[in-house]
Amino acid sequence: MSLALTGVSYTYAAGTSFATRALVSVDVAFGPGEVVLVLGATGSGKSTLLRVAAGLLAPDAGSVTLDGRLVDGPLAVVRPGVGFVFQSPEMQLFAETVEVDVAFGPRNQGLSEDEARIEALRALAAVGLDAEEFGTRSPFSLSGGEARRAAIAGVLAMTPGYLLLDEPTAGLDLSGREAVQAIVVAARTRAGVVVVTHDAEEFLGVADRVILLSEGRVIFDGPADELVQSPERFAEAGLRAPEILRAQMLARDAGLALPRFALDPLAAAALIAGAREGAR
Amino acid sequence: MGWTLLACKDVDEASGVTGMIEFIDITFEYRTAGGSVPALRGVSTKLLPGELVTVLGPNGSGKSTLARLANGLLHPSGGRVIVDDIDSLDAARVWDVRSRVGLVFQNPDNQIVATTVEEDVAFGPENLGVNRPAMRERVAGALEAVGLAGLEKREPHTLSGGQKQRLAIAGALALAPAYLVLDEPTAMLDLQGRSDVLEVLARLRDSGTGIMHITHHLADAAAADRVLVLARGSVLYDGVPSRLLGDSELLGRCGLTLPPVGRLAEELRAAGVPVPADALTAESVVSAL
Numbered sequence: 132m133s134l135a136l137t138g139v140s141y142t143y144a145a146g147t148s149f150a151t152r153a154l155v156s157v158d159v160a161f162g163p164g165e166v167v168l169v170l171g172a173t174g175s176g177k178s179t180l181l182r183v184a185a186g187l188l189a190p191d192a193g194s195v196t197l198d199g200r201l202v203d204g205p206l207a208v209v210r211p212g213v214g215f216v217f218q219s220p221e222m223q224l225f226a227e228t229v230e231v232d233v234a235f236g237p238r239n240q241g242l243s244e245d246e247a248r249i250e251a252l253r254a255l256a257a258v259g260l261d262a263e264e265f266g267t268r269s270p271f272s273l274s275g276g277e278a279r280r281a282a283i284a285g286v287l288a289m290t291p292g293y294l295l296l297d298e299p300t301a302g303l304d305l306s307g308r309e310a311v312q313a314i315v316v317a318a319r320t321r322a323g324v325v326v327v328t329h330d331a332e333e334f335l336g337v338a339d340r341v342i343l344l345s346e347g348r349v350i351f352d353g354p355a356d357e358l359v360q361s362p363e364r365f366a367e368a369g370l371r372a373p374e375i376l377r378a379q380m381l382a383r384d385a386g387l388a389l390p391r392f393a394l395d396p397l398a399a400a401a402l403i404a405g406a407r408e409g410a411r
Numbered sequence: 412m413g414w415t416l417l418a419c420k421d422v423d424e425a426s427g428v429t430g431m432i433e434f435i436d437i438t439f440e441y442r443t444a445g446g447s448v449p450a451l452r453g454v455s456t457k458l459l460p461g462e463l464v465t466v467l468g469p470n471g472s473g474k475s476t477l478a479r480l481a482n483g484l485l486h487p488s489g490g491r492v493i494v495d496d497i498d499s500l501d502a503a504r505v506w507d508v509r510s511r512v513g514l515v516f517q518n519p520d521n522q523i524v525a526t527t528v529e530e531d532v533a534f535g536p537e538n539l540g541v542n543r544p545a546m547r548e549r550v551a552g553a554l555e556a557v558g559l560a561g562l563e564k565r566e567p568h569t570l571s572g573g574q575k576q577r578l579a580i581a582g583a584l585a586l587a588p589a590y591l592v593l594d595e596p597t598a599m600l601d602l603q604g605r606s607d608v609l610e611v612l613a614r615l616r617d618s619g620t621g622i623m624h625i626t627h628h629l630a631d632a633a634a635a636d637r638v639l640v641l642a643r644g645s646v647l648y649d650g651v652p653s654r655l656l657g658d659s660e661l662l663g664r665c666g667l668t669l670p671p672v673g674r675l676a677e678e679l680r681a682a683g684v685p686v687p688a689d690a691l692t693a694e695s696v697v698s699a700l
Binding site: 172173301303304306329332369370372377380381382385387396397400401403404 | 468471571573602627666667668672674679681682684691692693696700
């Protein structure tokens, strides 16, 4: 069971002078029950990767398989299995009430009104929006964080086996970002979750695996902790390592013998304090 | 007169006016079909030349409204906005206000209009009828200020996100504003793009521009002279960053938490390492070790 890209290449405006190679021979697979973080500088191919995985773009070369089935036909073949949360998805809210908006997807999938309503209520609960309080509100009366969560609920209501999110926390305040993180963690129990982000720090702690993209190629694909232990890999992808890891790299450069790196501030402080003791 | 910006500055210097943007007891309501929604409820603050103020607060706290009030894009429902002694409600002088206060928004793609970098920066001054030699100077100066000199002929779509946002800032700078108000300019950028933009803001502050930087990243506050925290349209904190950053109870009340590196600094402080309270960068933490 996986959503797998094999030898996938994609070029925008191929054959013209504006041709831009976005993906070059990419092999990646996403499994159920894991949170995979896709990191890379602007223009590294992150969003293209998601679009190809979702079947929104057909690769120039290579193939996409969903749980073993080749996915090369019309979008409808892919979509029941793969949910895509675009950047700023709240821009796409449209219905008169939150509940009707969230039920739109399952209704389109052929569910009856009652069945769709059950899925909508379940999805609203999954994103932490109380259906009593928010179900009858206009989506346009919601705060930024609430609207983002309602939009994600609209995708969850279609019970995708794989959930792809493109910059899900961009533009949100702290409480909104925490709510979206919680959604990602909770979604893992029902789906494979892929998060494209430029805020590595926010999701590194909850990710099982990280994929680093640079100029359309995968330059790292491994456990999140492997990347944490070798933060110089960020620079290879044209990225800055999270500040807490940079602090530990600088401390090591300054001569402190840190045995390992930690994402957690408490653990990092203990490592640094321990190394200072050892240096005396 | 209004748009001969450099002349405006001379006048101010000649008359001995020390300018600032002053928000005096501002209230603002958005009118909707169902009534009105208060966005600001009695906000008083100011922005001085050569000062970098970071504005924080949750979604819906009134940050963006404050930005739009600063240059007369919106007018207050109550209270007054005074820009270098000009009331933003003075319809005859609206362009004087706008030429003094540059605005930069979140998404650079929505702010770039031309097909080359230099033409994009020239768009503003060209519209104001600035003559060619002066314009060349302004474009060169603006690109230099944001670190994009040498990329004059590049097509904007080939720039990275951080470069595009710095281009948008250069476009605002070409109008020679005394103040620059930026509404989440780093929200769509990666860490490198973010730190490049922050560096540009610090440099502009050093050269005398008053900067109001609206952001969701508490870490950005470390580089500020002053931090303004808004919640539900009111001011929760207006003061130096170190006091806010060193007070976790106050941070909590403001709905903010320290980023991981700030919590590392806090833990090290607790362990007796003299890390300053406003240390929110790897460098500032490690230099204390």
